[in-house]
Amino acid sequence: MKYITALILLFTTLVNSQENSVADLKIQGNKRLKTSFVKKISQIKQGVKLDSALIEADIRLLKRLPSIAHAYYQVFPANAPNQYNVFYNIEENFTIIPSANVYTTNDDEFAYRLGLYEFNLFGQNITFGGFYQKDIFDSYAINFRAPFLFSRKLGLAINYQDLTTLEPVFFDNTTADYRYNNASIEALGLFQINFTNRIELGLNYFTEDYLYQSGATNPEVPQELRVKKLLYKAIYEYNNLNYTYQYVEGFRSIFNFQYVHSTEDEQLPDFLIGWNDFQYFKRLGKKGNWANRLRLGLSTNNDTPFAPFAVDNNLNIRGVGNLIDRGTGAIVLNTEYRHTLYEKNWFVLQGNAFVDAGSWQNPGGDLSDFVDSDNLRIYPGIGLRFIHKSIFNAIFRIDYGYGITPNATNGLVFGIGQYF
Incomplete structure (x- = not known):
């Protein structure tokens, strides 16, 4: 027993x-x-x-x-x-979303971008759509992105764009305006290593076209230039962000490295460019959110008027104007406090106070350019966010930035989605 x-x-x-x-x-x-x-x-x-x-x-x-x-x-x-x-x-979320960005300054500059995207095509979280941009000239793009197309780890992205803008070109302490066109086709392989790490590898074939419009001239600066290029791209992302409706918490780092090779013997040399965006978000109390983005970037330091890092309203400094300067290096810090002013059911009204600050390395210059007061821009400001909690990225933002550094401007920046 x-x-x-x-x-x-x-x-x-x-x-x-x-x-x-x-x-x-x-x-x-x-x-x-x-x-x-x-x-x-x-x-x-x-x-x-x-x-x-x-x-x-x-x-x-x-x-x-x-x-x-x-x-x-x-x-x-x-x-x-x-x-x-x-x-x-x-x-x-509702995922058929229009996009809109409008930006202006006290110099009466006005530009906008309108788009329409489906973020859940075929119920598979595939993004497909495009945009039209009016920034003096007409531009458009079509984008396809399927990060889980082949498996949980492997996806594909294909992008086509035809962008035309009026670009200021800086040389000899003077400025000229060029009509700049970039027509490109890009393919990227997307690989999810694990929950927090992913990489993208791909190739971009594009044509750059510069055409002189007005301003200063120099015999060494061509008034017309057309060149075909190949761009090899690698992106590494660490993402440990956690989302709860409009609130974000955690750390994210995105490193982007590109090698650009001219397929023709033109005056624009091959060059390397890399930058890293560090993002940090922290919840403050029940209604507050502190958001930060630091960008560090460098490229081959050619003494060229066509330097890759731009100073622009819609990219990095709110209120500064539409593409007012260029450099071969950039240090940009965006920090803002977001506070939920009102919330009921699906609607959220959020206010924010921000400081955008940045400095650039002059083309062919030294690293000491980053501490040169002539290259420093500081723009504090305030804004509002109108948020729909059950429509993806349905955040209509209005920001007003006011420059406090010498020769500064001020202006409004409108857009869909948080600034960063």
Whole structure:
């Protein structure tokens, strides 16, 4: 009898020591988003060990997707011992989104960009759309991005653009205006290493066309230039951000490196360019959010009027004007405090106070240019955000920046989405 009791105790111990496992993963709340897609990108699957860390990682990944406004999970015992059903509950975003950016300064400059994008094409979190831009000249672009096209880790992006702008060219302490056109086709392979790390590798074939319009001239600066180039691109991103509706918390770093090679013997030499964006977000109390972006960038330091780093209203310094200067290096800091002023159901009114500051290295100059007061711009300002919580990126922003450094301007910047 004692042997039977011992066997029963041993069997009971073995049963209780078995690891809990997932009987099934069930997706709830999704309408346009395909259940098969959610299961494809989730680490929790039928038969795997029940691991709360993996579940939390899945939920954080889902909340980053454009198609999802919010996600949470539940775990319930299944009918078998040590078996559990995991439920991922999803609140979807509306994902057919217009985009708009409008920017002006006190010099009566005015430009805008209007677009339309679908961020959940075929219920697979594929982004497809394009934009039209009016910045004196007409421009347009078409974009396709499918980060999970082939698997949970492997995707593809294809972009075409034809951008034309009036570009100031700086040389001999004077300025000339050129009509600049960049027509390009780009293909990128997208690889998700793990939850926080990803890379992009690709090739961009483009044609640059410069045509003199007005201003100073110099025999060594061509008045017309057309060159075909190849751009080899590599991007590495570390992303540990966590989203809760309009609030963001965590750290993100994006490194972008490019090698540009001229396919023709022209006056624009080959060059290297790289920059890193560091982003840090912190929740302050129940309604506050501190947001920061630091960009550090350098390129081959050619003494050329066509330097790659721009000083621009819509890129880095709110209120500064539309492309007022260029450099071969850049240090830019954007910091702002966002505060929820009003929130009810789907609507949020958010206010923000910001400081945008930056300095540039002159083409052919030294690193000491970064501390030269002539290259420094500081623009504090305030703004408002009108946010729809269940439409992806439905954030209409208005910012007013006022320069406090010498010869500064001021102006409004309108747009869709947070500035960074």
